[in-house]
Amino acid sequence: MIVDDAARLPGLDEILDRVRVVAIPLHTRFRGQALREIALFEGPEGWTEFSPFLEYEDAEAAAWLRGAIEFGWSPTPGSSAGRTEIMVNATLPAVPADQVERVLAHYDGCRTVKVKVAERGQTIDDDVARVRATRAMLGAEGRIRIDANGAWNVDEAEHAIHSLCEFDLEYVEQPCASVEELAEIRSRVKYMGIPIAADESVRKASDPLAVARAGAADILIVKAQPLGGVARALAIVREAGLPAVVSSALESSVGIAMGAYLAAALPTLDYDCGLATVDLFDGDVVPPDQSLVPRGGRIPVRRPDVDPELLERHRAYADRIEWWRARITRCHALLAAGA
Numbered sequence: 604m605i606v607d608d609a610a611r612l613p614g615l616d617e618i619l620d621r622v623r624v625v626a627i628p629l630h631t632r633f634r635g636q637a638l639r640e641i642a643l644f645e646g647p648e649g650w651t652e653f654s655p656f657l658e659y660e661d662a663e664a665a666a667w668l669r670g671a672i673e674f675g676w677s678p679t680p681g682s683s684a685g686r687t688e689i690m691v692n693a694t695l696p697a698v699p700a701d702q703v704e705r706v707l708a709h710y711d712g713c714r715t716v717k718v719k720v721a722e723r724g725q726t727i728d729d730d731v732a733r734v735r736a737t738r739a740m741l742g743a744e745g746r747i748r749i750d751a752n753g754a755w756n757v758d759e760a761e762h763a764i765h766s767l768c769e770f771d772l773e774y775v776e777q778p779c780a781s782v783e784e785l786a787e788i789r790s791r792v793k794y795m796g797i798p799i800a801a802d803e804s805v806r807k808a809s810d811p812l813a814v815a816r817a818g819a820a821d822i823l824i825v826k827a828q829p830l831g832g833v834a835r836a837l838a839i840v841r842e843a844g845l846p847a848v849v850s851s852a853l854e855s856s857v858g859i860a861m862g863a864y865l866a867a868a869l870p871t872l873d874y875d876c877g878l879a880t881v882d883l884f885d886g887d888v889v890p891p892d893q894s895l896v897p898r899g900g901r902i903p904v905r906r907p908d909v910d911p912e913l914l915e916r917h918r919a920y921a922d923r924i925e926w927w928r929a930r931i932t933r934c935h936a937l938l939a940a941g942a
């Protein structure tokens with residue numbers, strides 16, 4: 604255990620009495636999904652979000668519940684260096700090149716774009732066309748990072764990085780699935796000066812520090828909710844001793860706020876954060892003046908107020924609400940048992 608979790612675990616009823624479940628449509632499919640289901644509840648410190656993806660097992664989802672509880676029940680994390688705004692990147696799903704302009708038009712003023720690559724059913728030519736179109740839109744000064752979500756083997760990753768390096772990549776996120784493969788691809792492309800970032804190898808690993816210990820990445824991607832909260836994410840960054848990029852998990856403005864506080868609390872923040880994904884939604888749970896969609900490439904560091912009317916407008920169907928209540932019950936039991 605790398606942090607003492609000072610916060611007590613609230614009782615299950617305390618959570619279930621307050622939980623609201625919403626389903627928010629996406630204007631562009633992401634991870635194959637066109638609808639995002641999210642559970643929200645209000646703790647003594649404010650609203651918080653629990654939104655592990657539907658297919659995740661309870662053991663993994665329980666870490667997200669720990670993160671959600673921390674944000675609702677622990678004092679709001681303090682900011683480092685007086686940061687009150689966070690610079691964020693646009694996130695571009697693996698769309699055809701002719702849709703790049705339409706999707707990026709949703710993001711106001713982002714100088715950095717993360718391009719999703721290696722989508723199942725697509726080829727490297729699709730990735731090259733998408734990244735080329737992104738570079739054409741951003742101009743020479745924009746920053747482009749790519750994220751393969753571990754889909755390539757080492758040879759595929761090497762070929763892909765060679766094919767994409769002409770577009771000047773800031774870093775390559777999770778090109779391969781395992782820590783061993785990451786270490787191998789990192790050493791193969793080191794001469795090109797393109798850093799390797801680890802995402803799933805941190806947030807899905809039984810040991811989030813293994814990737815740093817193995818020298819398998821140059822950069823850590825950290826996400827508050829999946830890592831069990833801001834305090835745990837900060838501890839991982841501290842112990843890993845690597846530069847960190849704060850990202851998120853396709854959350855509403857409430858979950859994004861958790862990420863904004865993590866970004867604000869980091870001692871150094873050299874990279875734009877993956878906290879702009881509310882722009883992929885057709886709807887939110889907070890009023891427009893409270894929203895954490897980026898303006899001028901930045902989001903504010905604050906807890907947004909939830910709008911009860913929007914909770915109602917996006918309310919999930921009764922069977923889905925029951926499903927989420929059962930999931931919260933199981934994950935709470937895992938946390939209570941010391942998971």
Ligand SMILES: O=C(O)CCC(=O)c1ccccc1C(=O)O
Pocket residue numbers: 692693694717750752802850851852853876877878879880
């Ligand atoms: O980092 C970003 O730009 C946005 C967040 C993002 O890409 C993401 C969102 C949901 C699930 C997985 C991922 C990912 O980084 O792989």
Ligand SMILES: [Mg+2]
Pocket residue numbers: 750752776777802803824
């Ligand atoms: Mg990623």
